[in-house]
Amino acid sequence: MRAVQRAEIVDYVTYNEQRAQHREAALAAKRLRRVVVADCLTFLFENHETIRYQIQEMMRVEQIVRERDILHEIETYNELLGQGGDIGVTVLIGFDDPAERDLKLARWQALPQHLYLVGADGRRIRAAWDPRQVSERRLSSVQYLKFAVQGAAPVACGSTSPAKSSARRPLPRRSARPWTPTSALSRRTLRRGGSQSTRGRPTRRAGPRRGSRGRGRAARRSERSP
Known part of the structure:
Protein backbone atom coordinates (compact mmCIF):
# COMPACT_ATOMS: atom_id res chain seq x y z
CA MET A 1 0.00 0.00 0.00
CA ARG A 2 1.40 3.41 -0.97
CA ALA A 3 2.48 5.45 2.04
CA VAL A 4 1.56 9.09 2.54
CA GLN A 5 4.39 11.47 1.66
CA ARG A 6 5.24 14.80 3.29
CA ALA A 7 4.57 16.69 0.04
CA GLU A 8 0.92 15.54 0.18
CA ILE A 9 0.28 17.17 3.57
CA VAL A 10 -0.66 20.83 3.83
CA ASP A 11 -0.63 23.06 6.90
CA TYR A 12 -3.73 22.95 9.06
CA VAL A 13 -4.88 26.47 8.07
CA THR A 14 -4.81 25.62 4.36
CA TYR A 15 -6.44 22.27 5.07
CA ASN A 16 -9.23 23.93 7.05
CA GLU A 17 -10.01 26.10 4.02
CA GLN A 18 -10.21 23.01 1.79
CA ARG A 19 -11.61 20.62 4.36
CA ALA A 20 -15.07 20.16 2.85
CA GLN A 21 -13.77 18.66 -0.40
CA HIS A 22 -11.09 16.58 1.34
CA ARG A 23 -13.65 15.25 3.80
CA GLU A 24 -16.08 14.31 1.03
CA ALA A 25 -13.40 12.34 -0.83
CA ALA A 26 -12.20 10.60 2.34
CA LEU A 27 -15.67 9.60 3.49
CA ALA A 28 -16.43 8.25 0.01
CA ALA A 29 -13.31 6.08 0.28
CA LYS A 30 -14.34 4.92 3.76
CA ARG A 31 -17.83 3.94 2.63
CA LEU A 32 -16.31 1.47 0.16
CA ARG A 33 -13.98 0.03 2.80
CA ARG A 34 -16.18 -0.25 5.89
CA VAL A 35 -17.81 -3.51 7.03
CA VAL A 36 -19.90 -3.98 10.20
CA VAL A 37 -19.77 -7.28 12.10
CA ALA A 38 -22.05 -8.30 15.00
CA ASP A 39 -23.68 -4.83 14.96
CA CYS A 40 -20.92 -3.37 17.14
CA LEU A 41 -17.61 -3.99 15.33
CA THR A 42 -16.76 -1.79 12.35
CA PHE A 43 -13.86 -3.03 10.22
CA LEU A 44 -12.28 -0.16 8.26
CA PHE A 45 -9.78 -1.35 5.65
CA GLU A 46 -7.24 1.46 5.54
CA ASN A 47 -5.70 2.86 2.38
CA HIS A 48 -3.70 5.89 1.29
CA GLU A 49 -6.74 8.18 1.18
CA THR A 50 -8.08 7.25 4.63
CA ILE A 51 -4.66 7.61 6.25
CA ARG A 52 -3.94 10.99 4.65
CA TYR A 53 -7.30 12.20 5.92
CA GLN A 54 -6.50 11.05 9.46
CA ILE A 55 -3.15 12.85 9.41
CA GLN A 56 -4.71 16.10 8.23
CA GLU A 57 -7.53 15.85 10.75
CA MET A 58 -5.14 15.23 13.63
CA MET A 59 -3.05 18.21 12.56
CA ARG A 60 -6.20 20.33 12.44
CA VAL A 61 -7.47 19.21 15.86
CA GLU A 62 -4.10 19.68 17.56
CA GLN A 63 -2.96 22.63 15.40
CA ILE A 64 0.37 20.97 14.67
CA VAL A 65 2.92 23.27 12.98
CA ARG A 66 6.39 22.01 13.91
CA GLU A 67 7.98 20.07 11.08
CA ARG A 68 9.26 17.29 13.32
CA ASP A 69 5.77 16.82 14.76
CA ILE A 70 4.21 16.69 11.30
CA LEU A 71 6.75 14.05 10.24
CA HIS A 72 5.97 12.12 13.41
CA GLU A 73 2.25 12.07 12.57
CA ILE A 74 2.97 10.90 9.03
CA GLU A 75 5.25 8.11 10.24
CA THR A 76 2.82 7.05 12.96
CA TYR A 77 -0.21 6.78 10.70
CA ASN A 78 1.68 5.23 7.80
CA GLU A 79 2.36 2.30 10.12
CA LEU A 80 -1.38 1.49 9.92
CA LEU A 81 -1.06 0.67 6.23
CA GLY A 82 -0.38 -2.90 5.24
CA GLN A 83 3.13 -3.53 3.96
CA GLY A 84 4.70 -6.64 2.47
CA GLY A 85 1.37 -8.23 1.58
CA ASP A 86 -0.40 -7.30 4.84
CA ILE A 87 -3.69 -5.41 5.16
CA GLY A 88 -4.07 -2.71 7.79
CA VAL A 89 -7.50 -2.64 9.44
CA THR A 90 -8.89 -0.29 12.08
CA VAL A 91 -11.65 -1.88 14.16
CA LEU A 92 -14.04 0.50 15.93
CA ILE A 93 -16.08 -0.86 18.85
CA GLY A 94 -19.36 1.02 19.18
CA PHE A 95 -22.44 0.91 21.41
CA ASP A 96 -25.19 3.51 21.67
CA ASP A 97 -25.37 3.13 25.45
CA PRO A 98 -22.20 4.51 27.14
CA ALA A 99 -22.70 2.24 30.16
CA LEU A 139 -9.80 -2.52 25.85
CA SER A 140 -9.42 0.58 23.70
CA SER A 141 -12.51 1.25 21.60
CA VAL A 142 -10.23 1.71 18.58
CA GLN A 143 -8.03 -1.24 17.60
CA TYR A 144 -5.29 -1.04 14.96
CA LEU A 145 -4.69 -4.46 13.41
CA LYS A 146 -2.65 -6.13 10.66
CA PHE A 147 -3.62 -9.24 8.73
CA ALA A 148 -1.03 -11.25 6.78
CA VAL A 149 -3.09 -11.91 3.64
CA GLN A 150 0.06 -12.16 1.47
CA GLY A 151 -1.32 -9.65 -1.04
CA ALA A 152 -4.55 -11.57 -1.71
CA ALA A 153 -8.04 -10.07 -1.34
CA PRO A 154 -10.03 -11.52 1.59
CA VAL A 155 -13.59 -12.71 1.04
CA ALA A 156 -15.01 -12.14 4.55
CA CYS A 157 -14.24 -10.76 7.98
CA GLY A 158 -15.58 -11.83 11.32
CA SER A 159 -15.29 -12.44 15.02
CA THR A 160 -15.74 -15.37 17.36
CA SER A 161 -16.57 -14.75 21.04
CA PRO A 162 -16.63 -12.50 23.03
CA ALA A 163 -18.42 -10.36 20.41
CA LYS A 164 -21.33 -12.80 20.26
CA SER A 165 -20.67 -16.52 19.82
CA SER A 166 -19.79 -16.14 16.14
CA ALA A 167 -20.36 -13.40 13.60
CA ARG A 168 -19.14 -13.07 10.04
CA ARG A 169 -19.76 -10.71 7.13
CA PRO A 170 -19.00 -11.81 3.55
CA LEU A 171 -17.26 -9.52 1.09
CA PRO A 172 -18.36 -9.61 -2.56
CA ARG A 173 -16.58 -12.30 -4.54
CA ARG A 174 -14.15 -11.23 -7.24
CA SER A 175 -11.62 -12.99 -9.40
CA ALA A 176 -8.16 -13.29 -7.88
CA ARG A 177 -6.90 -9.75 -8.34
CA PRO A 178 -4.54 -7.58 -6.32
CA TRP A 179 -6.15 -5.74 -3.40
CA THR A 180 -7.63 -2.41 -4.40
CA PRO A 181 -10.12 -0.15 -2.60
CA THR A 182 -13.05 -1.64 -4.54
CA SER A 183 -11.93 -5.14 -5.54
CA ALA A 184 -12.98 -6.79 -2.28
CA LEU A 185 -15.44 -4.33 -0.74
CA SER A 186 -18.58 -2.76 -2.11
CA ARG A 187 -21.56 -0.77 -0.89
CA ARG A 188 -23.45 -4.04 -0.38
CA THR A 189 -21.36 -4.76 2.72
CA LEU A 190 -22.36 -1.58 4.52
CA ARG A 191 -24.79 -1.37 7.41
CA ARG A 192 -23.74 1.56 9.52
CA GLY A 193 -20.65 3.35 10.71
CA GLY A 194 -19.52 6.65 12.11
CA SER A 195 -18.05 9.51 10.10
CA GLN A 196 -15.89 10.89 12.87
CA SER A 197 -12.90 13.00 11.91
CA THR A 198 -10.31 11.53 14.27
CA ARG A 199 -10.03 8.13 15.86
CA GLY A 200 -7.25 8.87 18.31
CA ARG A 201 -3.57 8.39 17.60
CA PRO A 202 -2.21 4.85 17.25
CA THR A 203 0.48 3.80 19.72
CA ARG A 204 4.04 3.89 18.44
CA ARG A 205 6.93 1.91 19.84
CA ALA A 206 8.99 5.10 19.98
CA GLY A 207 6.51 6.63 22.44
CA PRO A 208 4.19 9.62 22.16
CA ARG A 209 5.19 12.84 20.47
CA ARG A 210 6.32 15.58 22.79
CA GLY A 211 4.18 18.63 23.22
CA SER A 212 0.96 16.97 22.10
CA ARG A 213 -1.57 19.50 23.32
CA GLY A 214 -4.68 17.79 22.05
CA ARG A 215 -3.88 14.12 22.45
CA GLY A 216 -6.23 13.63 25.41
CA ARG A 217 -9.03 15.53 23.70
CA ALA A 218 -8.70 13.51 20.48
CA ALA A 219 -8.51 10.23 22.38
CA ARG A 220 -11.65 11.10 24.34
CA ARG A 221 -13.42 11.97 21.11
CA SER A 222 -12.58 8.57 19.62
CA GLU A 223 -13.90 6.88 22.78
CA ARG A 224 -17.19 8.76 22.54
CA SER A 225 -17.79 8.03 18.86
CA PRO A 226 -16.04 4.76 17.87
Whole structure:
Protein backbone atom coordinates (compact mmCIF):
# COMPACT_ATOMS: atom_id res chain seq x y z
CA MET A 1 0.00 0.00 0.00
CA ARG A 2 1.40 3.41 -0.97
CA ALA A 3 2.48 5.45 2.04
CA VAL A 4 1.56 9.09 2.54
CA GLN A 5 4.39 11.47 1.66
CA ARG A 6 5.24 14.80 3.29
CA ALA A 7 4.57 16.69 0.04
CA GLU A 8 0.92 15.54 0.18
CA ILE A 9 0.28 17.17 3.57
CA VAL A 10 -0.66 20.83 3.83
CA ASP A 11 -0.63 23.06 6.90
CA TYR A 12 -3.73 22.95 9.06
CA VAL A 13 -4.88 26.47 8.07
CA THR A 14 -4.81 25.62 4.36
CA TYR A 15 -6.44 22.27 5.07
CA ASN A 16 -9.23 23.93 7.05
CA GLU A 17 -10.01 26.10 4.02
CA GLN A 18 -10.21 23.01 1.79
CA ARG A 19 -11.61 20.62 4.36
CA ALA A 20 -15.07 20.16 2.85
CA GLN A 21 -13.77 18.66 -0.40
CA HIS A 22 -11.09 16.58 1.34
CA ARG A 23 -13.65 15.25 3.80
CA GLU A 24 -16.08 14.31 1.03
CA ALA A 25 -13.40 12.34 -0.83
CA ALA A 26 -12.20 10.60 2.34
CA LEU A 27 -15.67 9.60 3.49
CA ALA A 28 -16.43 8.25 0.01
CA ALA A 29 -13.31 6.08 0.28
CA LYS A 30 -14.34 4.92 3.76
CA ARG A 31 -17.83 3.94 2.63
CA LEU A 32 -16.31 1.47 0.16
CA ARG A 33 -13.98 0.03 2.80
CA ARG A 34 -16.18 -0.25 5.89
CA VAL A 35 -17.81 -3.51 7.03
CA VAL A 36 -19.90 -3.98 10.20
CA VAL A 37 -19.77 -7.28 12.10
CA ALA A 38 -22.05 -8.30 15.00
CA ASP A 39 -23.68 -4.83 14.96
CA CYS A 40 -20.92 -3.37 17.14
CA LEU A 41 -17.61 -3.99 15.33
CA THR A 42 -16.76 -1.79 12.35
CA PHE A 43 -13.86 -3.03 10.22
CA LEU A 44 -12.28 -0.16 8.26
CA PHE A 45 -9.78 -1.35 5.65
CA GLU A 46 -7.24 1.46 5.54
CA ASN A 47 -5.70 2.86 2.38
CA HIS A 48 -3.70 5.89 1.29
CA GLU A 49 -6.74 8.18 1.18
CA THR A 50 -8.08 7.25 4.63
CA ILE A 51 -4.66 7.61 6.25
CA ARG A 52 -3.94 10.99 4.65
CA TYR A 53 -7.30 12.20 5.92
CA GLN A 54 -6.50 11.05 9.46
CA ILE A 55 -3.15 12.85 9.41
CA GLN A 56 -4.71 16.10 8.23
CA GLU A 57 -7.53 15.85 10.75
CA MET A 58 -5.14 15.23 13.63
CA MET A 59 -3.05 18.21 12.56
CA ARG A 60 -6.20 20.33 12.44
CA VAL A 61 -7.47 19.21 15.86
CA GLU A 62 -4.10 19.68 17.56
CA GLN A 63 -2.96 22.63 15.40
CA ILE A 64 0.37 20.97 14.67
CA VAL A 65 2.92 23.27 12.98
CA ARG A 66 6.39 22.01 13.91
CA GLU A 67 7.98 20.07 11.08
CA ARG A 68 9.26 17.29 13.32
CA ASP A 69 5.77 16.82 14.76
CA ILE A 70 4.21 16.69 11.30
CA LEU A 71 6.75 14.05 10.24
CA HIS A 72 5.97 12.12 13.41
CA GLU A 73 2.25 12.07 12.57
CA ILE A 74 2.97 10.90 9.03
CA GLU A 75 5.25 8.11 10.24
CA THR A 76 2.82 7.05 12.96
CA TYR A 77 -0.21 6.78 10.70
CA ASN A 78 1.68 5.23 7.80
CA GLU A 79 2.36 2.30 10.12
CA LEU A 80 -1.38 1.49 9.92
CA LEU A 81 -1.06 0.67 6.23
CA GLY A 82 -0.38 -2.90 5.24
CA GLN A 83 3.13 -3.53 3.96
CA GLY A 84 4.70 -6.64 2.47
CA GLY A 85 1.37 -8.23 1.58
CA ASP A 86 -0.40 -7.30 4.84
CA ILE A 87 -3.69 -5.41 5.16
CA GLY A 88 -4.07 -2.71 7.79
CA VAL A 89 -7.50 -2.64 9.44
CA THR A 90 -8.89 -0.29 12.08
CA VAL A 91 -11.65 -1.88 14.16
CA LEU A 92 -14.04 0.50 15.93
CA ILE A 93 -16.08 -0.86 18.85
CA GLY A 94 -19.36 1.02 19.18
CA PHE A 95 -22.44 0.91 21.41
CA ASP A 96 -25.19 3.51 21.67
CA ASP A 97 -25.37 3.13 25.45
CA PRO A 98 -22.20 4.51 27.14
CA ALA A 99 -22.70 2.24 30.16
CA GLU A 100 -22.91 -0.85 27.95
CA ARG A 101 -19.85 0.28 26.02
CA ASP A 102 -17.79 0.71 29.19
CA LEU A 103 -18.88 -2.71 30.43
CA LYS A 104 -17.99 -4.43 27.15
CA LEU A 105 -14.61 -2.73 26.89
CA ALA A 106 -13.79 -3.93 30.38
CA ARG A 107 -14.85 -7.51 29.58
CA TRP A 108 -13.58 -7.78 26.01
CA GLN A 109 -9.86 -7.46 26.63
CA ALA A 110 -9.28 -10.64 24.61
CA LEU A 111 -11.25 -9.38 21.60
CA PRO A 112 -8.30 -8.80 19.18
CA GLN A 113 -7.39 -12.49 19.21
CA HIS A 114 -10.94 -13.36 18.13
CA LEU A 115 -10.96 -11.16 15.00
CA TYR A 116 -10.15 -12.63 11.61
CA LEU A 117 -10.31 -12.31 7.83
CA VAL A 118 -11.15 -15.20 5.52
CA GLY A 119 -9.00 -15.98 2.48
CA ALA A 120 -10.32 -17.25 -0.86
CA ASP A 121 -9.29 -20.77 0.23
CA GLY A 122 -11.47 -20.53 3.36
CA ARG A 123 -8.52 -20.12 5.71
CA ARG A 124 -9.03 -17.81 8.69
CA ILE A 125 -6.30 -15.21 9.02
CA ARG A 126 -5.89 -13.94 12.56
CA ALA A 127 -4.96 -10.38 13.50
CA ALA A 128 -1.65 -9.08 14.76
CA TRP A 129 -1.75 -6.07 17.09
CA ASP A 130 0.21 -4.01 19.58
CA PRO A 131 -0.59 -5.40 23.07
CA ARG A 132 -0.40 -1.87 24.47
CA GLN A 133 -3.83 -1.27 22.93
CA VAL A 134 -5.20 -3.39 25.79
CA SER A 135 -4.69 -2.13 29.33
CA GLU A 136 -5.12 -4.07 32.55
CA ARG A 137 -8.55 -2.47 33.03
CA ARG A 138 -10.12 -2.25 29.59
CA LEU A 139 -9.80 -2.52 25.85
CA SER A 140 -9.42 0.58 23.70
CA SER A 141 -12.51 1.25 21.60
CA VAL A 142 -10.23 1.71 18.58
CA GLN A 143 -8.03 -1.24 17.60
CA TYR A 144 -5.29 -1.04 14.96
CA LEU A 145 -4.69 -4.46 13.41
CA LYS A 146 -2.65 -6.13 10.66
CA PHE A 147 -3.62 -9.24 8.73
CA ALA A 148 -1.03 -11.25 6.78
CA VAL A 149 -3.09 -11.91 3.64
CA GLN A 150 0.06 -12.16 1.47
CA GLY A 151 -1.32 -9.65 -1.04
CA ALA A 152 -4.55 -11.57 -1.71
CA ALA A 153 -8.04 -10.07 -1.34
CA PRO A 154 -10.03 -11.52 1.59
CA VAL A 155 -13.59 -12.71 1.04
CA ALA A 156 -15.01 -12.14 4.55
CA CYS A 157 -14.24 -10.76 7.98
CA GLY A 158 -15.58 -11.83 11.32
CA SER A 159 -15.29 -12.44 15.02
CA THR A 160 -15.74 -15.37 17.36
CA SER A 161 -16.57 -14.75 21.04
CA PRO A 162 -16.63 -12.50 23.03
CA ALA A 163 -18.42 -10.36 20.41
CA LYS A 164 -21.33 -12.80 20.26
CA SER A 165 -20.67 -16.52 19.82
CA SER A 166 -19.79 -16.14 16.14
CA ALA A 167 -20.36 -13.40 13.60
CA ARG A 168 -19.14 -13.07 10.04
CA ARG A 169 -19.76 -10.71 7.13
CA PRO A 170 -19.00 -11.81 3.55
CA LEU A 171 -17.26 -9.52 1.09
CA PRO A 172 -18.36 -9.61 -2.56
CA ARG A 173 -16.58 -12.30 -4.54
CA ARG A 174 -14.15 -11.23 -7.24
CA SER A 175 -11.62 -12.99 -9.40
CA ALA A 176 -8.16 -13.29 -7.88
CA ARG A 177 -6.90 -9.75 -8.34
CA PRO A 178 -4.54 -7.58 -6.32
CA TRP A 179 -6.15 -5.74 -3.40
CA THR A 180 -7.63 -2.41 -4.40
CA PRO A 181 -10.12 -0.15 -2.60
CA THR A 182 -13.05 -1.64 -4.54
CA SER A 183 -11.93 -5.14 -5.54
CA ALA A 184 -12.98 -6.79 -2.28
CA LEU A 185 -15.44 -4.33 -0.74
CA SER A 186 -18.58 -2.76 -2.11
CA ARG A 187 -21.56 -0.77 -0.89
CA ARG A 188 -23.45 -4.04 -0.38
CA THR A 189 -21.36 -4.76 2.72
CA LEU A 190 -22.36 -1.58 4.52
CA ARG A 191 -24.79 -1.37 7.41
CA ARG A 192 -23.74 1.56 9.52
CA GLY A 193 -20.65 3.35 10.71
CA GLY A 194 -19.52 6.65 12.11
CA SER A 195 -18.05 9.51 10.10
CA GLN A 196 -15.89 10.89 12.87
CA SER A 197 -12.90 13.00 11.91
CA THR A 198 -10.31 11.53 14.27
CA ARG A 199 -10.03 8.13 15.86
CA GLY A 200 -7.25 8.87 18.31
CA ARG A 201 -3.57 8.39 17.60
CA PRO A 202 -2.21 4.85 17.25
CA THR A 203 0.48 3.80 19.72
CA ARG A 204 4.04 3.89 18.44
CA ARG A 205 6.93 1.91 19.84
CA ALA A 206 8.99 5.10 19.98
CA GLY A 207 6.51 6.63 22.44
CA PRO A 208 4.19 9.62 22.16
CA ARG A 209 5.19 12.84 20.47
CA ARG A 210 6.32 15.58 22.79
CA GLY A 211 4.18 18.63 23.22
CA SER A 212 0.96 16.97 22.10
CA ARG A 213 -1.57 19.50 23.32
CA GLY A 214 -4.68 17.79 22.05
CA ARG A 215 -3.88 14.12 22.45
CA GLY A 216 -6.23 13.63 25.41
CA ARG A 217 -9.03 15.53 23.70
CA ALA A 218 -8.70 13.51 20.48
CA ALA A 219 -8.51 10.23 22.38
CA ARG A 220 -11.65 11.10 24.34
CA ARG A 221 -13.42 11.97 21.11
CA SER A 222 -12.58 8.57 19.62
CA GLU A 223 -13.90 6.88 22.78
CA ARG A 224 -17.19 8.76 22.54
CA SER A 225 -17.79 8.03 18.86
CA PRO A 226 -16.04 4.76 17.87
